[in-house]
Amino acid sequence: MNSRAKIEPTTVKQVGLPKPAAPRDTRLDVLRALALLMIFINHVPGQIFEQFTSKNFGFSDGAEAFVLISGISVGLAYGTKFLPGNRLATMLKAVKRAFTLYNAHMITTFVTLVLFISGAWIFHQKGLLCEVNILALLMDPARGIPALLTLGHQIGYNNILPMYGALFLMLPLIMALEAKSPLLLLLISVGVWLVSGIYYIAPHTTLLEGFWFLNPLSWQLLFVIGFIGTMHVKRGGRIPVHPVLIALASAYVLVSFIWVTDKLWILGDYLAMLGLPTVVTGFDKTFLSLPRLLHVLALAYLIISIPSLSQLLRRSANHPLTILGRHSLSIFVAGTILAMAGQVLLYVTNKSPIVGAIYVVIGIAAQFLYAYHLEHKRLQLAGQRAQKAPAERISLPLHIGRHR
Structure with a gap:
């Protein structure tokens, strides 16, 4: 009797693949960004x-x-x-x-x-x-x-x-x-x-x-x-x-x-x-x-x-407000520090309306720049993780029968 290997149909099974993440609701990021900006402005009275x-x-x-x-x-x-x-x-x-x-x-x-x-x-x-x-x-x-x-x-x-x-x-x-x-x-x-x-x-x-x-x-x-x-x-x-x-x-x-x-x-x-x-x-x-x-x-x-x-x-x-709101804690800390510096500046300038207005505009711009910096770092880190991850997690078990 001839000996031959009996190969059963290949079974393809996905192992450990995460479920696709639900799209991020950017409304929350936008609203959070608006709240952070208003807090910053109010903290520079x-x-x-x-x-x-x-x-x-x-x-x-x-x-x-x-x-x-x-x-x-x-x-x-x-x-x-x-x-x-x-x-x-x-x-x-x-x-x-x-x-x-x-x-x-x-x-x-x-x-x-x-x-x-x-x-x-x-x-x-x-x-x-x-x-x-x-x-x-x-x-x-x-x-x-x-x-x-x-x-x-x-x-x-x-x-x-x-x-x-x-x-x-x-x-x-x-x-x-x-x-x-x-x-x-x-x-x-x-x-x-x-x-x-x-x-x-x-x-x-x-x-x-x-x-x-x-x-x-x-x-x-x-x-x-x-x-x-x-x-x-x-x-x-x-x-x-x-x-x-x-x-x-x-x-x-x-x-x-x-x-x-x-x-x-x-x-x-x-x-x-x-x-x-x-x-x-x-x-x-x-x-x-x-x-x-x-x-x-x-x-x-x-x-x-x-x-x-x-x-x-x-x-x-990738909207500016979405990016700002996505990094809320870091932006809040930066905004608070900027607001405190603004209070000192306004105090020593006797609350100059021109100085105050210019400073707030600069402070808001600085927070957006910082948010883009944080987003760039986040995307870089995500890219590095993607490169290290396996291209695909697929198990291909082959069921091979006994030789006869």
């Missing part, structure tokens, strides 16, 4: 461009937009990975991110100190030492330095990242509750927001009497709303779009616009006469009062619900 940021046309500003967008982004980055078998790793990743934010905050804080102290010395402007909560630190450095390191003392205009980092420390619990019941998470979140606002529960500052400027126990609600909404959509749900809801959101945004532009703040006294807690009727930023919360949510709903608005924000992947 006294120049003309400050009059055109969102805080002048409604109850909320760039900070509320940034936190809501962050909640949505965290839902995309972390929530979809919070699955059995991967939950501990996802929790640890969130905690690690919190420490990254802490390090970024320390960078902006100490650079701010260097800028203001150097400015006071070089330009003989001792008044700079009385700005942005620096004097208390210099008067008692033995208590002040530990207070800085433990976030018990925060330099003015350097208080977003501590709140944001605290939200990431809360994220493991937020994800666990959302996995159990999104409604339960929302109810607990609303309860924490309301109780902390009514009874003024917030992290205390240790060098000066008071609270953190942005209370994470209050701001977590906005973060959680973004997170829950994202998870709802990722699971196949939809955000209801109804003419009545669009009309209500539009009406609220319009009322807010008139209220702020016409400076009708005295109407707040009539709201206070209702006897409701200040967190419900006031406009406090520390405890994220309801009017501010509703304003940013109304704006977000209109963007989601009105196709023309949504499409306006959908830019290409």
Whole structure:
């Protein structure tokens, strides 16, 4: 009997090939970029461009937009990975991110100190030492330095990242509750927001009497709303779009616009006469009062619900705003440092409107250049990784029969 090899049909099986990634929603990057630019402009007070940021046309500003967008982004980055078998790793990743934010905050804080102290010395402007909560630190450095390191003392205009980092420390619990019941998470979140606002529960500052400027126990609600909404959509749900809801959101945004532009703040006294807690009727930023919360949510709903608005924000992947928003943390750190340098410059020039306007334009241009630099590095790194990866991961097992 002739011996021959029996070769069965080749079986082709893909092994370890990742699923194609969903296209990145550039609307989030664009909105994040706009929020970062408004925060930068608002952090250089006294120049003309400050009059055109969102805080002048409604109850909320760039900070509320940034936190809501962050909640949505965290839902995309972390929530979809919070699955059995991967939950501990996802929790640890969130905690690690919190420490990254802490390090970024320390960078902006100490650079701010260097800028203001150097400015006071070089330009003989001792008044700079009385700005942005620096004097208390210099008067008692033995208590002040530990207070800085433990976030018990925060330099003015350097208080977003501590709140944001605290939200990431809360994220493991937020994800666990959302996995159990999104409604339960929302109810607990609303309860924490309301109780902390009514009874003024917030992290205390240790060098000066008071609270953190942005209370994470209050701001977590906005973060959680973004997170829950994202998870709802990722699971196949939809955000209801109804003419009545669009009309209500539009009406609220319009009322807010008139209220702020016409400076009708005295109407707040009539709201206070209702006897409701200040967190419900006031406009406090520390405890994220309801009017501010509703304003940013109304704006977000209109963007989601009105196709023309949504499409306006959908830019290409290489659009300048998309690139700026993609590197949000690095740009935020750079923007904060530039804003602090701008404050020193405006102080020594007696808030010259020309100097302020020119500086803001240069500062914005510098942030875009930095974003393009970071994007170039990202693409280079991605290219290097692609070259190292196998051209294809395909297994071709050949089933060969026995010789006869």
